[in-house]
Amino acid sequence: MSRAGRSDTGSASVTATTSNNPVVNPAKGMGTITSTTPKSSAGIWQSLLRFVDGVQDPVLRVEGLTSRVPNSPAGGPPETGALLPFVSNGELFTAERLEELYGPGVLPERRGEWHYEDIPSLAVGESQHLLVWTPAGYETSEVRYPTLYLLHGAGSSESHGVDEWLGYALTEDLDRLIDTGLIEPMIVVLPFGAQGYWVNHADGGPRWSDFVTDEVVPHVDTMFRTDARRERRAVGGLSMGGHGALQIAFRRPDVFATAGAHSPTIRPFEDSPLFFGDTAHFATYDPLTLAQSGSGADRVTTWIDLGNEDLFLASTVTLRDALQARQAELHFHVFEGEHEGWYWMEYLPEYLQFYSRALAAVQYTEAGAPTIQVATMLRMATAQTMR
DSSP, X not given: OBTTSSOOOOOOOOOOOOOOOOEEBTTTBOOOOOOOOOOOHHHHHHHHHHTTTTOOXXXXXXXXXXXXXXXXXXXXXXXXXXXXXXXXXXXXXXXXXXXXXXXXXXXXXXXXXXEEEEEOOTTTSSOEEEEEEEOXXXXXXXXXXXXXXXXXXXXXXXXXXXXXXXXXXXXXXXXXXXXXXXXXXXXXXXEOOTTSTTSBOSTTOOBHHHIIIIXXXXXXXXXXXXXXSGGGEEEEEEXXXXXXXXXXXXXXXXXXXXXXXXXXXXXXXXXXXXXXXXXXXXXXXXXXXXXXXXXXXXXXXXXXXXXXXXXXXXXXXXXXXXXXXXXXXXXXXXXXXXSSHHHHHHHHHHHHHHHHHHHTOOOBOXXXXXXXXXXXXXXXXXXHHTO
16 A cells, blocks of 8 residues: 555556467476468568658657646646647557558467576565566577566556566567567566565565566576676566666666666655655655666666656656756657556557667767667668668
8 A cells, every 4th residue: 555545556457468479387388389471571561661651750740749747746847737749649650550560360480488487585585486588599599688677567456467568468569570670689577576666665575676686687697598788688667667667777777778667657755655664765766866866877778658648647757857957868758548558558569679779779878878769660661661
């Protein structure tokens, strides 16, 4: 429960999609594999270009689409009630459009695999489980891959955990985007964090933040063929997990050089769960405080997105302003939508292309943050035809 007396559930659940990708589980064995044939590479790009027609530059196309920033007990942006531009759903490369390239339910012939891992945890006090996805070709190559850690949201009391990202078609999107060359192959890790906000709880409670940085990351680097440089690691999350990704990266930029927050639940102290402790402990894990007074954000490239009707819009804009004031590497987006499951499922392809480009960056700021120019999938398709 939060201090305000209501349940602290930051994300909504959706019905899980069915994937043909096997999960390699020592206890359960390997699932059944069924193969389908994708379109040719040329056909993929021709299909993608159909969506480009009439789409303007994203900096220009927001004209006429605005959302009013609501009042917030956290203290909204300087001009509370100001109009905030957003990009409509119809002008982005969504999961629905990605599936249209292949056909409903059709997946590439070569696909990745999920691996089930149990690891002991001193930080949390008991063994925890996680899923690790390796891309097609991992078993037969000697390549060391960049790694993306995705943190789940609070969900509900009935449904939360690593399965949340799978329910948003993460597996299908990864296989299709890699198959088309829209993103680079990577390893993806889904740790379990209960409903603990990915912070070290006050008064000797479970240390979920330390669990990620000090136990999950070393385990994955030991057991899988990762590129273990900080520049080749990203952490992202939705809702509660977005809050977690920001504070973990800002506190430990020696571990992660890239962070993504998708509809982060940026709360004031008065509305925070009780395990955030007193104001001093709260500030240690508050993304806004870390952005205003810490230096870790300078070493991280940060993506933040949320819907134009998200209930955390005002507090997230305040966070945006704090990062911009210190000239941190920031990619901030307001898309059409609310704080709901369909939102994260629809825009997941855009998230994955950001992580791919950040993990492959070759230029960095003086502080060590990757510098990239993030285009939408539609603009990338236009550039592809000009090569």
